[in-house]
Amino acid sequence: MKKIALLTLAAIATMFLSTAALAEVQSLRGDALDTMAKKPANMKIVNIKGGIARSFKLQPPMVPHEVDKYEINLKNNGCMKCHSDETYEKEKAPKVGDSHYTDRDGKVLKTISSRRYFCNQCHAPQVGADPLVQNNFQGAK
Amino acid sequence: MSDSKKRSGLTLILVGIVAGIVLWGGFNTAMEMTNTETFCISCHEMEQTVYQELQETIHFTNRTGVRATCPDCHVPKEWIHKFVRKIQATNELYHKVLGTIDTPEKYEAKRLELAQNVWRSMKKTDSRECRNCHKFPSMDLDRQAPRSSEQHDQHYWDAVDGNEPQKTCIDCHKGIAHSLPEGFDPNAEY
Secondary structure, eight states: OOHHHHHHHHHHHHHHHHHHHHHHHOOOOOOOTTOOEEEEEEEOOOOOOOOOOSSTTTTTBOOOOOOTTOBBSSBBBBHHHHTTTTTHHHHOOOOOOOOGOTTTTOBBOSSSSSSGSSSGTTTTBBOOOOOOOOOOOOOOO | HHHHHHHHHHHHHHHHHHHHHHHHHHHHHHHHTTTTHHHHHHHHHIIIIHHHHTSSSSSOOOTTTOOOOHHHSSSSSSSHHHHHHHHTTHHHHHHHHHHOOOOOHHHHHHHHHHHHHHHHHHHHHHHHHHHTTTGGOOOOOGGOOOHHHHHHHHHHHHHHOOOOOOOHHOOOOOOOOOOOOOTTTTTTTO
């Protein structure tokens, strides 16, 4: 009888302790684990005239404009409407880097290299949001 | 003229008027019924291709909730132009029966040609259907992205000053509602 009472007590104690421990686990975002996460703020992609400064020499530059209306698919690459060798002057846009026209063997191609076809793999647009965590990063000069 | 002759003449005119109203009404109803998106996408040639693509674009859902439907961009608003377009559309019926574009593969193979038809007619009308909703003089260039306002500036002033337009919307805005055809060359004149 005493044994059973002890066991029950122990069980109840563990239950309390474990919920207490659970309450101490915190998500990095600060939301309670058992509630829905906060909806991310609805930020707009920014258009920045003159482009966004690079942090180091061979960084793929950030896209300083909206991108959602440009399709990249098997048939066409919407970004090349403005950034290709033939069109950039007319569209007043910067030309893609020369590297974008070379294949892995260093051969210069007439059309965009397949290694560089999916622009958004390397170039990302920016939203007008403050950094979530402050930091002291400075780009290479 | 005898009385009975006069009466039958009057009846004839009356019947004519009534028949005219009925026919005219029926005709207009037919014009209206064939001027809806539901009608356009009742053909799978239109529903499974261009309609699917349209849904990904700003003309389907956007911030302001203004929707552009197929006829908004493809069927003129003025009566006479609309009538001409409806006559042309009988060609679509003909090719529907022929099955010219009844598979996605056939569609893609003919897409460049079809798109060129649309570009040509929009160029001819200074993109009239676009201008039913968008007008240069109503654009606030200061509120547009720099890339937009730089390209619009000159054409904006041409429109405001009433000069002959040098370029029209479709010259610069191809592929805004559907996927561009394979082999599309942004540098070519279509």
